[in-house]
Amino acid sequence: MRSWSAAPLAFALFAGCAYPGSAVAQMSDDVVKLGVLTDMTSLYSDATGSGSLIAAQMAAEDYGGKVLGRPIEVIFADHQNKPDVGANIARQWIENDGVNVILDLPNSAVGLAVREVTRTRDAVDINTGAATSDLSGKACSPHGVHWSFDTYGLAATIGQALVKQGGDSWFFITADYAFGHALERDTTAFVVAGGGKVVGAVRHPLNTADFSSYLLQAQASKAKIIGIASGPPDNVNAVKLGGEFGIFAGGQQMAGLLMLITDVHALGLKAAQGLLLTTSFYWDTDDKTREWSKRFFAKINHMPTMWQAGVYSSVMHYLNAVKAAGTDDPLKVAAKMRETPIEDFFSRNGRLREDNLMVHDLVLVQVKKPEDSRYPWDYYQILTRIPGEQAFGPPNPACPLVKQ
Numbered sequence: 001m002r003s004w005s006a007a008p009l010a011f012a013l014f015a016g017c018a019y020p021g022s023a024v025a026q027m028s029d030d031v032v033k034l035g036v037l038t039d040m041t042s043l044y045s046d047a048t049g050s051g052s053l054i055a056a057q058m059a060a061e062d063y064g065g066k067v068l069g070r071p072i073e074v075i076f077a078d079h080q081n082k083p084d085v086g087a088n089i090a091r092q093w094i095e096n097d098g099v100n101v102i103l104d105l106p107n108s109a110v111g112l113a114v115r116e117v118t119r120t121r122d123a124v125d126i127n128t129g130a131a132t133s134d135l136s137g138k139a140c141s142p143h144g145v146h147w148s149f150d151t152y153g154l155a156a157t158i159g160q161a162l163v164k165q166g167g168d169s170w171f172f173i174t175a176d177y178a179f180g181h182a183l184e185r186d187t188t189a190f191v192v193a194g195g196g197k198v199v200g201a202v203r204h205p206l207n208t209a210d211f212s213s214y215l216l217q218a219q220a221s222k223a224k225i226i227g228i229a230s231g232p233p234d235n236v237n238a239v240k241l242g243g244e245f246g247i248f249a250g251g252q253q254m255a256g257l258l259m260l261i262t263d264v265h266a267l268g269l270k271a272a273q274g275l276l277l278t279t280s281f282y283w284d285t286d287d288k289t290r291e292w293s294k295r296f297f298a299k300i301n302h303m304p305t306m307w308q309a310g311v312y313s314s315v316m317h318y319l320n321a322v323k324a325a326g327t328d329d330p331l332k333v334a335a336k337m338r339e340t341p342i343e344d345f346f347s348r349n350g351r352l353r354e355d356n357l358m359v360h361d362l363v364l365v366q367v368k369k370p371e372d373s374r375y376p377w378d379y380y381q382i383l384t385r386i387p388g389e390q391a392f393g394p395p396n397p398a399c400p401l402v403k404q
Helices: 049-062 083-096 108-121 151-164 178-193 212-221 234-244 261-267 287-300 306-325 330-339 388-392
Strands: 002-005 032-038 070-078 101-104 124-127 144-146 169-175 197-204 225-229 253-256 276-279 362-367 380-386
Touching (some): 032 049, 032 083, 032 306, 049 306, 070 083, 083 108, 124 306, 151 178, 151 276, 169 212, 306 330
């Protein structure tokens, strides 16, 4: 585990001292510590990893390095995509290292495990990388925030769109862990509700080397849509091999139910062209997204994923809530986060509702043909913007925080 600070750690004020423009600050210690718990070395490292750490550092710097007179410190660790490792790190961070908020958390199984730690150890977790909609359902918590997207939102947008276009028979190739199961479950619900049917599914281990047998089963099913309910790099490998197997030429379409801009970059436009996908952020949307993304690019040499942009957005909102609450008390900060609308380069029409899901507009995009791309990373044609209330649906009654 390593750390980075936006201000000298020697700078400190005693808890309870006044801060200009706010109530008397009630702080747990002399530093506001942000922990980026991510995948630094494995399958999600391109989409999160050092880029998520950089995003958190940028937010701390842009905030001025201090909140309520306390320095902001950013630390990070690699959870190795193991729930027990992630939970142990989170427990140590909160109990021994004074971490106030745990960020990023790619891998839904890790996100769910850490959620239990923050619930019982009195800290905040903000999931920008974990996708399962259970984080705002049966695993919701007054301490836990779900920020960038979830499997329900992905399913609602791309699932409904493809069924309306005639893609009424589906076969799923699904990652065999919490994220994949949730994405298949949520997409199936929308396919069936739209009058479609699921003709079959197979599940593969995380980080599968060879998708041949799974793709042959999908091809033989004659399903119009092959839904890839997997994250990187499994989604990339499946789509690339699907093209080599002639799936597109045979009239079937592959849907990347979670596909990030780094995945499209890895595939290349020739292989990825025509793919439909849902995203909560695209760097080339407007002047605000381009300005921040170019700053990010200068530090890491690739455009940000929605996960990485979400880290910056969530850190800024968290720090604003600490300042407004005059304290780093987790429940009071979370309450302030819910009170304040979220409108920034990442979020349009955003708000944190009672189940602590950040509801905001999502975008349905299609990957461009190589000849239509005008400059590097010009990958998406924006088809439509889906209002947050439509994309995320009503609060899940399985969440104990939702009033019945």
